[in-house]
Amino acid sequence: MAIDPVLLSRIQWAWVIAWHILLPAFTVGLASYIAVLEGLYFFTGREVFFRLSGFWTRIFAVSFGMGVVSGIIMPFQFGTNWSRFTDAAADIISPMMAYEGLMAFFLESSFLGVLLFGRRLVPTWAHFFAALMVAFGTLLSSFWILATNSWMQTPQGYQVVNGRFEPVDWFAIVFSPSFPYRLVHNVTGFYITTAFVVMGVGAWLLRRGRAIEDSRMMIRMALNLLIIIVPLQIFFGDQHGLNTREYQPAKLAAIEGRYDTAAPAPLTLFGIPDDSAATMRYAVDVPDLGSLVLTHSWTGEVKGLKEWPPDQRPPVALPFFAFRIMVGIGVIMLLVAVVGQILQVRGRLWNTVWFLRACQFVAPLGFVAVVCGWITTEVGRQPWTVYGLMRTADSVSPSLTVADVSMSLALYVIVYLIMYPTGVVFMASLARRGPAEVQDPHVTGIESGRPSRPFEDAARAGFDS
Amino acid sequence: MVLDLVPLWTALLALAVFYYVVFDGFDLGVGMLHGMVADERDRNIVMNSIAPIWDGNETWLVFGGLGLLAAFPLAFTIIFPAVYFPTLIMLLALVFRGVAFEFRFRHPAVRRFWERGFSTGSAIATFAQGLVIGTFIHGFKVDGRNFAGTSLDWVTPFALFTGVALMFGYALLGAGWLVLKTEGPLQDWARRAGRVCLVGVVIAIVVVSIWTPLESAEIWRRWFSWPNIALLSPVPILTAATIIAEWFAFRSRYELTPFLGAIALFLLSFIGIAISLWPMIVPFHYTLWQAASSNSTQAFLLIGTLFLLPIILMYTAWSYWVFRGKVRGDIGYH
Numbered sequence: 001m002a003i004d005p006v007l008l009s010r011i012q013w014a015w016v017i018a019w020h021i022l023l024p025a026f027t028v029g030l031a032s033y034i035a036v037l038e039g040l041y042f043f044t045g046r047e048v049f050f051r052l053s054g055f056w057t058r059i060f061a062v063s064f065g066m067g068v069v070s071g072i073i074m075p076f077q078f079g080t081n082w083s084r085f086t087d088a089a090a091d092i093i094s095p096m097m098a099y100e101g102l103m104a105f106f107l108e109s110s111f112l113g114v115l116l117f118g119r120r121l122v123p124t125w126a127h128f129f130a131a132l133m134v135a136f137g138t139l140l141s142s143f144w145i146l147a148t149n150s151w152m153q154t155p156q157g158y159q160v161v162n163g164r165f166e167p168v169d170w171f172a173i174v175f176s177p178s179f180p181y182r183l184v185h186n187v188t189g190f191y192i193t194t195a196f197v198v199m200g201v202g203a204w205l206l207r208r209g210r211a212i213e214d215s216r217m218m219i220r221m222a223l224n225l226l227i228i229i230v231p232l233q234i235f236f237g238d239q240h241g242l243n244t245r246e247y248q249p250a251k252l253a254a255i256e257g258r259y260d261t262a263a264p265a266p267l268t269l270f271g272i273p274d275d276s277a278a279t280m281r282y283a284v285d286v287p288d289l290g291s292l293v294l295t296h297s298w299t300g301e302v303k304g305l306k307e308w309p310p311d312q313r314p315p316v317a318l319p320f321f322a323f324r325i326m327v328g329i330g331v332i333m334l335l336v337a338v339v340g341q342i343l344q345v346r347g348r349l350w351n352t353v354w355f356l357r358a359c360q361f362v363a364p365l366g367f368v369a370v371v372c373g374w375i376t377t378e379v380g381r382q383p384w385t386v387y388g389l390m391r392t393a394d395s396v397s398p399s400l401t402v403a404d405v406s407m408s409l410a411l412y413v414i415v416y417l418i419m420y421p422t423g424v425v426f427m428a429s430l431a432r433r434g435p436a437e438v439q440d441p442h443v444t445g446i447e448s449g450r451p452s453r454p455f456e457d458a459a460r461a462g463f464d465s
Numbered sequence: 466m467v468l469d470l471v472p473l474w475t476a477l478l479a480l481a482v483f484y485y486v487v488f489d490g491f492d493l494g495v496g497m498l499h500g501m502v503a504d505e506r507d508r509n510i511v512m513n514s515i516a517p518i519w520d521g522n523e524t525w526l527v528f529g530g531l532g533l534l535a536a537f538p539l540a541f542t543i544i545f546p547a548v549y550f551p552t553l554i555m556l557l558a559l560v561f562r563g564v565a566f567e568f569r570f571r572h573p574a575v576r577r578f579w580e581r582g583f584s585t586g587s588a589i590a591t592f593a594q595g596l597v598i599g600t601f602i603h604g605f606k607v608d609g610r611n612f613a614g615t616s617l618d619w620v621t622p623f624a625l626f627t628g629v630a631l632m633f634g635y636a637l638l639g640a641g642w643l644v645l646k647t648e649g650p651l652q653d654w655a656r657r658a659g660r661v662c663l664v665g666v667v668i669a670i671v672v673v674s675i676w677t678p679l680e681s682a683e684i685w686r687r688w689f690s691w692p693n694i695a696l697l698s699p700v701p702i703l704t705a706a707t708i709i710a711e712w713f714a715f716r717s718r719y720e721l722t723p724f725l726g727a728i729a730l731f732l733l734s735f736i737g738i739a740i741s742l743w744p745m746i747v748p749f750h751y752t753l754w755q756a757a758s759s760n761s762t763q764a765f766l767l768i769g770t771l772f773l774l775p776i777i778l779m780y781t782a783w784s785y786w787v788f789r790g791k792v793r794g795d796i797g798y799h
Binding site: 065066068069070071072073075076078079080083084086087090091092094095097098099101102103105106109110113166167168170397398399400401404407408411412415419422423426 | 520521523524526527528530531532534535538539541542543544545546547549550552553556557559560561563564568610611612613614615616758759761762765766769770773774776777780784
């Protein structure tokens with residue numbers, strides 16, 4: 001692969017979006033968790049929910065702030081680096097992106113202010129309502145941006161006029177065939193990611209004997225959610241796979257590492273893909289299992305990449321390995337959820353130290369799974385930006401040179417490598433303080449009534465007092 | 466019969482861009498002035514004066530960008546490759562400025578570093594926006610539907626001049642805002658800073674007004690052919706009157722007038738640029754109508770925008786109302 005503006009622009013895109021996606025992966029789940037805590041506090045009046053909500057809201061605010069600034073970068077990439085794609089597809093994708101801004105940003109930023117600083121300024125029900133609206137905003141954001149992505153993966157409802165995609169049926173555009181599966185699979189993945197972080201933080205506090213009631217509540221709530229949604233996620237993932245087989249069979253072939261069409265097809269557990277020779281080296285196969293998993297029949301046909309000309313095949317290695325890491329993490333998560341539930345039922349959860357320690361280690365796995373899932377679906381749809389219709393190589397801005405994109409990529413790398421570690425250290429230090437220490441919302445009056453200064457408010461509670 | 470939505474989208478986008486320029490303009494300006502305030506307590510007041518509202522202002526940049534993309538995609542896809550580096554610098558400066566604002570509370574030892582980051586980031590972001598405006602007025606090399614120049618085409622004396630000019634302009638807005646939000650010696654300082662910025666702005670307006678018609682015969686005819694020269698004469702006359710009023714406003718006791726005067730100067734400059742370029746959205750290649758997206762696209766987004774925009778404006782107005790009045794040092798952040 002030559003170093004050209006296309007490759008460099010793809011790396012730049014991957015760099016800014018991979019960092020960005022970590023934040024929604026956390027904030028979508030956390031916003032809903034906070035809404036649940038606020039609801040429980042509203043209906044039961046128990047102090048533990050009040051403390052937990054305040055604790056997590058502060059961490060939420062920091063990650064949300066970082067999500068906003070890293071998100072502002074994204075729409076401008078369409079213009080600077082992908083102008084030909086944007087020219088061709090803008091009539092279809094841009095209203096969906098604009099709706100994300102109008103609906104989601106508005107709801108989130110307005111009600112986050114009330115959530116953060118309005119505890120004593122508004123009644124409890126209004127505070128609960130604000131939490132619900134923030135959660136709703138994050139889900140609307142997921143809705144519109146995944147609708148945009150799904151249309152690029154499985155386009156429909158358009159007509160091509162002079163080489164540009166024009167809208168014909170907006171309902172068909174928004175609800176493209178892969179959209180429902182992608183939305184459910186993503187949002188569930190975000191919820192699972194958050195639940196594991198909540199459980200890990202609870203376990204860390206509990207092992208140090210701090211905020212015992214609060215950390216037990218965190219672990220219990222996370223486990224009770226996970227035992228339901230981890231198996232559900234495996235089901236959703238399977239359904240998404242069937243959908244991919246129908247609409248993006250080449251992507252499925254890459255995920256499976258399958259070059260030759262086979263019926264019945266084996267399941268390749270591991271191997272070293274060789275795209276130039278179109279063969280899987282050192283393959284470890286389980287006979288017939290591939291057909292069962294992918295077609296739900298012992299003899300179903302699985303298409304291989306040789307069905308497509310070489311210039312229409314995605315590279316195999318990245319989707320193949322990223323998918324296996326994602327599924328492996330899914331299995332670990334299922335194991336943790338089941339073991340944790342068994343321990344809870346037997347009443348041994350709180351003194352099983354090895355399990356609590358394990359909870360800490362698996363806490364960041366959700367982020368890895370989300371990024372791997374993203375790599376699988378995005379690399380797997382190559383070489384297309386609009387699947388089957390517009391090539392990635394034809395999408396880049398024609399005026400860009402290698403020097404241009406090298407320079408911008410280097411600057412994005414430097415700034416993100418300063419911003420992210422600082423933010424993560426900051427959030428970790430907030431988490432370490434625990435709910436007991438930051439329980440009391442630090443209301444100083446109307447001056448703080450905006451979402452603008454999450455870090456500041458957090459810092460004030462965390463460092464200066 | 467399909468209703469032509471281009472005029473409506475032009476108005477909406479002009480509103481969004483003007484809103485962004487004035488509102489993020491004054492907080493970028495305050496950010497630049499912040500770096501020149503010597504006293505630490507005063508610097509806190511300066512920061513606090515924009516703390517509750519600056520990020521809300523910045524979301525209008527996203528709305529402006531996405532609105533341009535949705536309503537006039539051809540403009541979006543030609544302009545942004547042409548201003549590849551100014552856009553990059555602006556985005557990174559805004560990111561750095563944003564996190565600097567928040568991270569400065571983290572630890573006293575790194576506080577000064579992040580404070581400097583905040584004012585430097587504000588200055589760089591403003592300069593980069595000025596580059597974009599200058600390059601836009603100057604026009605682009607276009608081949609078909611693509612930008613045909615290089616990623617360094619924006620390096621022109623004119624664009625560099627407008628970059629510096631916008632720094633004075635935003636600082637003028639910022640000084641007006643500080644006069645409104647502060648009192649005592651700090652307010653006096655802001656009044657003096659405002660007059661210095663006003664001198665810079667006057668020079669900028671005069672130079673740009675002479676430079677653009679000389680560069681483009683089209684713009685020359687637009688302003689100086691008969692009867693245009695008579696019809697358009699209110700614009701320069703009003704501008705001159707506003708400049709004089711602004712000078713005395715900074716010297717007077719009035720607290721809101723300097724800020725309103727600065728906004729008026731921006732509005733007149735905005736109108737001036739619009740008159741020069743109308744109906745071009747990609748000077749001097751594509752008109753608003755040629756660059757527009759399909760009617761279906763514009764209609765689909767318009768429905769939601771007309772419903773949501775008033776709500777957003779109401780919320781914004783409310784938040785400014787909540788934070789009205791003078792900022793004082795004793796209700797700071799810590």
